[in-house]
Amino acid sequence: MADLYIGLMSGTSLDGVDGVLCEFGGSAAASLRVVAHAHRGFDSAVAAELMALNTAGADELHRAALAGNALVRVYAAVVSDLLRQSRIDASQVRAIGAHGQTVRHRPGEFDGTGYTLQLNNPALLAELTGIDVIADFRSRDVAAGGQGAPLVPAFHRAVFGRPGVTVAVLNLGGIANITALSADGRTIGFDCGPANALMDHWCLTHRGQPFDRDGAWAASGRIDATLLSRMQAEPFFAKAPPKSTGRDLFNAVWLASMLSSGPSSANPADVQATLAELTAWSAATAIQAHASDATRVLVCGGGALNGHLMRSIASHLPHATVRPTDDQGLPPLEVEAAAFAWLAKAFVERQPGNLTAVTGAAGPRILGAFYPA
Numbered sequence: 001m002a003d004l005y006i007g008l009m010s011g012t013s014l015d016g017v018d019g020v021l022c023e024f025g026g027s028a029a030a031s032l033r034v035v036a037h038a039h040r041g042f043d044s045a046v047a048a049e050l051m052a053l054n055t056a057g058a059d060e061l062h063r064a065a066l067a068g069n070a071l072v073r074v075y076a077a078v079v080s081d082l083l084r085q086s087r088i089d090a091s092q093v094r095a096i097g098a099h100g101q102t103v104r105h106r107p108g109e110f111d112g113t114g115y116t117l118q119l120n121n122p123a124l125l126a127e128l129t130g131i132d133v134i135a136d137f138r139s140r141d142v143a144a145g146g147q148g149a150p151l152v153p154a155f156h157r158a159v160f161g162r163p164g165v166t167v168a169v170l171n172l173g174g175i176a177n178i179t180a181l182s183a184d185g186r187t188i189g190f191d192c193g194p195a196n197a198l199m200d201h202w203c204l205t206h207r208g209q210p211f212d213r214d215g216a217w218a219a220s221g222r223i224d225a226t227l228l229s230r231m232q233a234e235p236f237f238a239k240a241p242p243k244s245t246g247r248d249l250f251n252a253v254w255l256a257s258m259l260s261s262g263p264s265s266a267n268p269a270d271v272q273a274t275l276a277e278l279t280a281w282s283a284a285t286a287i288q289a290h291a292s293d294a295t296r297v298l299v300c301g302g303g304a305l306n307g308h309l310m311r312s313i314a315s316h317l318p319h320a321t322v323r324p325t326d327d328q329g330l331p332p333l334e335v336e337a338a339a340f341a342w343l344a345k346a347f348v349e350r351q352p353g354n355l356t357a358v359t360g361a362a363g364p365r366i367l368g369a370f371y372p373a
């Protein structure tokens with residue numbers, strides 16, 4: 001039987017769900033083949049509710065439970081798209097790795113353990129698809145004192161790692177994270193700052209568009225150096241890894257406080273240009289600090305389709321080629337979903353999914369919880 005897994009990712013951009021059906025040839029992810037990719041956007045009511053649940057509000061428990069159900073109905077539709085496209089029957093798929101929707105991420109805070117919360121209803125997904133589901137990949141790492149994020153570096157190492165060569169992988173989702181795959185075999189990874197979450201918010205507010213296609217609007221503006229340096233002073237950027245972040249920090253309130261706490265350009269296009277530069281600067285700074293000898297930077301996530309952002313990052317890293325991951329046979333919008341297919345496989349095989357050097361957890365841990373078909 002082919003080793004078939006589905007990965008489902010709905011990330012911090014809140015743009016919808018990416019799913020992939022993957023075939024694994026052996027235990028190494030290098031032998032992974034994406035058989036099918038499907039994407040479904042959230043309808044506006046679901047997107048608005050998921051966004052609202054990122055901040056405290058009335059009757060949250062009830063609303064969060066219903067939002068988990070709504071999310072899973074989109075997941076089930078994506079699974080059905082994948083099976084139809086690939087003409088594969090549900091019974092042939094070993095498991096689905098379903099990330100869920102992060103609405104809070106506070107590892108290590110409050111009582112020392114803190115929490116990370118992904119809305120989901122894996123029982124309903126198992127019911128709707130008839131396939132085993134693995135979910136809640138982050139909590140065990142947090143329980144072991146880790147950040148619970150980013151989790152993709154282990155997958156990046158397995159698919160993009162090259163012995164004796166330093167490679168940097170940059171994910172530009174709602175939040176940005178890097179993986180530094182050093183020539184000597186060490187792997188470091190951490191969230192390096194905001195990516196599309198703030199740019200999408202600003203674009204929607206001022207242009208009525210969910211995102212700035214190709215970064216054309218940002219490219220039309222001028223970087224506001226004063227605003228940029230105020231943003232760069234955010235303590236998260238100077239923090240040493242392990243570190244992770246999310247909409248808990250980089251949200252509309254953060255942006256509003258940056259805009260109101262000193263002089264800033266009145267022109268919204270200039271703010272967009274400044275946000276793009278903040279992403280480029282923070283990613284390039286992280287790469288220079290942890291993978292200074294990288295001559296290749298592989299970019300995944302929707303930001304890889306933002307030509308302006310890609311050029312800005314490249315201009316900060318003149319000694320490296322900055323290319324989308326399609327170059328390595330895995331298109332940018334498939335990487336994270338494939339990582340959760342890979343993590344589901346790791347769970348089924350009782351292999352640890354975390355890298356302690358990345359998350360800071362006390363040890364390697366098997367990640368996820370099992371919901372049988």
Ligand SMILES: Nc1ncnc2c1ncn2[C@@H]1O[C@H](COP(=O)(O)OP(=O)(O)OP(=O)(O)O)[C@@H](O)[C@H]1O
Nearest residue numbers: 011012013173174175196211213214301302305306
């Ligand atoms: N053609 C494009 N031009 C500019 N930006 C784009 C383009 N296509 C997608 N994007 C951006 O990519 C985002 C989606 O990226 P992605 O699917 O990687 O996010 P995500 O899964 O939410 O990420 P993460 O979990 O890493 O935070 C969109 O919200 C948009 O901002």
Ligand SMILES: CC(=O)N[C@H]1[C@@H]2OC[C@@H](O2)[C@@H](O)[C@@H]1O[C@H](C)C(=O)O
Nearest residue numbers: 012102105149150151152173175177
């Ligand atoms: C808590 C959470 O959902 N974090 C996401 C988010 O989106 C990007 C970045 O922040 C990364 O840390 C993580 O996602 C990827 C899939 C990860 O865990 O590697």
